[in-house]
Amino acid sequence: EVQLVESGGGLVQPGGSLRLSCAASGFTFSSYWMHWVRQAPGKGLVWVSRINSDGSSTSYADSVKGRFTISRDNAKNTLYLQMNSLRAEDTAVYYCAPGREYSGYWGQGTLVTVSS
Amino acid sequence: SYELTQPLSVSVALGQTARITCGGNNIGSKNVHWYQQKPGQAPVLVIYRDSNRPSGIPERFSGSNSGNTATLTISRAQAGDEADYYCQVWDSSAYVFGTGTKVTVL
Numbered sequence: 001e002v003q004l005v006e007s008g009g010g011l012v013q014p015g016g017s018l019r020l021s022c023a024a025s026g027f028t029f030s031s032y033w034m035h036w037v038r039q040a041p042g043k044g045l046v047w048v049s050r051i052n053s054d055g056s057s058t059s060y061a062d063s064v065k066g067r068f069t070i071s072r073d074n075a076k077n078t079l080y081l082q083m084n085s086l087r088a089e090d091t092a093v094y095y096c097a098p099g100r101e102y103s104g105y106w107g108q109g110t111l112v113t114v115s116s
Numbered sequence: 117s118y119e120l121t122q123p124l125s126v127s128v129a130l131g132q133t134a135r136i137t138c139g140g141n142n143i144g145s146k147n148v149h150w151y152q153q154k155p156g157q158a159p160v161l162v163i164y165r166d167s168n169r170p171s172g173i174p175e176r177f178s179g180s181n182s183g184n185t186a187t188l189t190i191s192r193a194q195a196g197d198e199a200d201y202y203c204q205v206w207d208s209s210a211y212v213f214g215t216g217t218k219v220t221v222l
Contacts, residue, residue, distance in 0.1 A: 035211060037211065037213075044200075044202065044213060044214075044215055044216040045151070045153075045159065045202050045204075045213040045216070046213065047210050047211035047212065047213065050209065050210065050211070057209075059209050059210055061210070095158060095159070100206070101147060101149070101206035102147075102149040102161065102164050102165075102204060102206065102211075103161065104161045104164070104170055106158040106159050106160070107158060108157075108158050109158060
């Protein structure tokens with residue numbers, strides 16, 4: 001059974017940092033591209049970032065470029081998102097999802113709240 | 117950047133057919149995927165590559181894609197189909213999501 005468990009969310013002040021993790025199991029993690037997708041309260045899905053299977057290639061949405069860093073540890077079956085210089089508009093549930101052109105599985109998400 | 121436009125809401129009578137559109141420039145040349153999301157839950161893939169259903173998704177869900185519009189069709193709508201639906205394409209090595217459609221079953 002595929003499982004994706006996000007963690008690391010919480011309340012952080014503007015300008016602060018958080019590191020999200022996504023622990024994956026039930027599939028060959030090292031073979032899959034991985035994505036972070038976020039959803040602000042009451043809003044739609046927004047793609048944040050993706051990383052290829054061996055971690056050699058990454059891509060970011062313009063809104064987070066230069067502030068967020070996606071990475072992975074294939075030995076630990078874990079995906080990360082380092083988020084720096086957080087802003088109020090980064091407040092959202094963050095989901096991890098495997099796949100290249102689409103994702104058949106999603107985690108339950110972790111809530112990040114940026115507020116003073 | 118590529119944009120996908122969906123109607124804000126669609127209403128359908130119980131047992132009838134709902135059609136949710138997803139508009140994009142020459143979207144027919146891309147593969148379109150559809151997700152269902154119920155309140156407080158993660159998205160669930162209901163259609164991939166225009167018209168394919170993942171295992172466990174009822175045959176009542178179908179998809180098509182041509183020209184500038186892709187369509188998700190829900191036949192014989194049930195109360196449990198009430199949810200938000202998002203289309204998605206793969207463009208420039210990134211996911212692009214539609215604006216989302218709230219489906220209400222009357």
